[in-house]
Amino acid sequence: MRNSKQKLKLLYLIQIFDEYTDEEHGITMSEIIKKLDDNGIKAERKSIYDDIEQLGTVGYEIVTEKLNRETVYKTVTRKFDVSELKMLVDVVQASKFISKKDSEELIKKLEGFTSKYEAKKLQRQVYVANRVKAISKSGYYNIDAIHDAIYENKQIAFDYYMWNTKKELVIRNDGNKTDISPWALSWDDENYYMVAFDSAKQSIRHYRVDKMKDIKILNKERDGKKEFEKFDVAKYTKQTFGMFTGNIKNVQMEFDNSLVGVVVDRFGTDVMIIPKKDDKFTINVDVSVSSMFYSWVAGFEDKVKILGPQEVVDGMKNMIEKLSNQYKY
Incomplete structure (x- = not known):
């Protein structure tokens, strides 16, 4: 059994370095030999030095450092750095599309791309928010x-x-x-x-x-x-509020200057902003005119005003009137 496992020594070494080392944590040669032995592999220091050199030739780089008069070894070869993994974990956790169970499984897999020490930091990210999640796979x-x-x-x-x-x-x-x-x-x-x-x-x-x-x-x-052939999915998404469809219209709107960021986030940096007096600006954009579009405009109260075309202005007035009537006693 030990002889057959001996052939897997390089793979076990990679596994040891991946799990137990990172930029802040190293492992001594004695610890490496002990962990190999725990997996049924007998190894001498010289053979491990040779293995580390071989791993370096295929791009798996291991560095040495002096720590408290001891030499420690650590890998600097990672598919993802910790900041990238944190970002991916946040995306998985925030997604309503992925169920809670599947989120936990995916995050567990992401933890496998870093050391056990950094993995704890990723696990803490799981509890950033109590989000509504999908119920199936x-x-x-x-x-x-x-x-x-x-x-x-x-x-x-x-x-x-x-x-x-x-x-x-x-x-x-x-x-x-x-x-x-x-x-x-x-x-x-x-x-x-x-x-x-x-x-x-x-x-x-x-x-x-x-x-x-x-x-x-x-x-x-x-x-x-x-x-x-000429369809732009990104443009379609920007035009369609809450993915509610409607007739595409070129709409002119007036905004308070404080909402420049909102406009850029919604319509992108290509939108033409035309400054006006009184801390206002106007834009002309193609939008899918729907109840969700009117709701989006209404959410900014008097800081946004639809200027045209008239049929879209009338649509906004009609929605406001309906809402007003609903709350009459």
């Missing part, structure tokens, strides 16, 4: 199926669901979706959306991936190639 498989369909240039069929008042997912009135051609996946407001071409309605539409079930790849080539 189906989203993983949905994304995989959609990517396969896009790669294979095929249409898909699926059932589309919605929540009812009993907090149950029930199939929507229009039920089974067929002849849908997936073209892209988009992330917006912490949710995944599939952007696709609906052959029946001859239009570009989007669907929440976590509300799709029983996805089947059809033996039909995708439609909508012409519509998607």
Whole structure:
């Protein structure tokens, strides 16, 4: 058994350095020999020095340092540094799309990319917030199926669901979706959306991936190639508030100067900002005019004003009137 394990010595050495060393922590030669022995491998110092040299030739660099009159060894070869791993952990934890159980499993895997000492720092990141999380792993498989369909240039069929008042997912009135051609996946407001071409309605539409079930790849080539040749998914996402669709209009709006950051975050750095007097500025942007767009504007109270076109101004007035009537006694 020891002889067969002897062949795995280099792999065990990498495992030891990955788990027990980092920039702040090293391991002595005696500790290395002991850990190898615990795994059924007898090794002498000279052979380990040779192994460390061999690992360096393939890009796995190990450095030596003097610490309290002892020489310690540590790896400086990592696929990710700790700051990158912290960022990935935060993304996993913050995502509503990934269930709590799957978040914990993913974070555990990310911990494997650093030492046991740094892994503790990552684990503390898990408890940054009590977020609403997905309840199943189906989203993983949905994304995989959609990517396969896009790669294979095929249409898909699926059932589309919605929540009812009993907090149950029930199939929507229009039920089974067929002849849908997936073209892209988009992330917006912490949710995944599939952007696709609906052959029946001859239009570009989007669907929440976590509300799709029983996805089947059809033996039909995708439609909508012409519509998607110049389609900009990022622009589509910026135009569509809360992924609520509506008619695309070029809208002129006036903002208080304090909201420049909000405008850049929403519409990007390419938006043209036209300064005005009284600490105001205006912009002209294409937006998908929907109730969510009006709600977004209303959220800034008197710091934002729609200037045109008139039909969009009227739409804002109508929404305000409806809300006002709802609260009349």
